[in-house]
Amino acid sequence: MANDTDIKPRAKTVPKVARPPLHKVILVNDDFTPRDFVVRVLKAEFRIPEDQAHRIMITAHTKGSCVVAVFTREIAETKAKRAVDMARGEGFPLLFTTEPEE
Template sequence: MEETEFLAKAKPKAKAERPKLYKVILLNDDFTPRDFVTCVLMAVFRMTESEALAVMMAAHRRGAAVVAVFTREVAETKALAGTEMGREQGYPLAFTTEREE
């Protein structure tokens, strides 16, 4: 069998698809203290204090802010962790996820 015949019969390798990415979004509310939101962002999303303050203020001004972008599983896990931290303290703090276009 010639090399060209062999190459023609060889199956092309399947390309690895990049995983879909999801945004974690912080939703503003009028009850959760700003300091607490900042602490949650630092703890769950490993932000510096200045990064956390900037995201918290963006959500406060706009009603919502993108915190970070991850694969679906990581985004959902972090959104749930942040929301649960708020619930444990009796706050309506909420994070959600949305597929990035």
């Protein structure tokens, strides 16, 4: 006897992995840290080319702060801490903060 039931494979559900929330690293301007040192920190910690690092530094200088880069929370916090530690090691009050990206 032939089976007239049409058997179709079920569609597989592929779970979507949610992207981790991103955080901005923000350079906060101060009146004490030399501009060339700020550029050096941006190049060293964030691997930013010199011309872009200079533009970020000038933007922070004129507007008070500037977004440097966007990473996952752990990476953003680590990079900000390392940049601040680098500045403190040289005796400068340079500040990088992080905040969630909207």
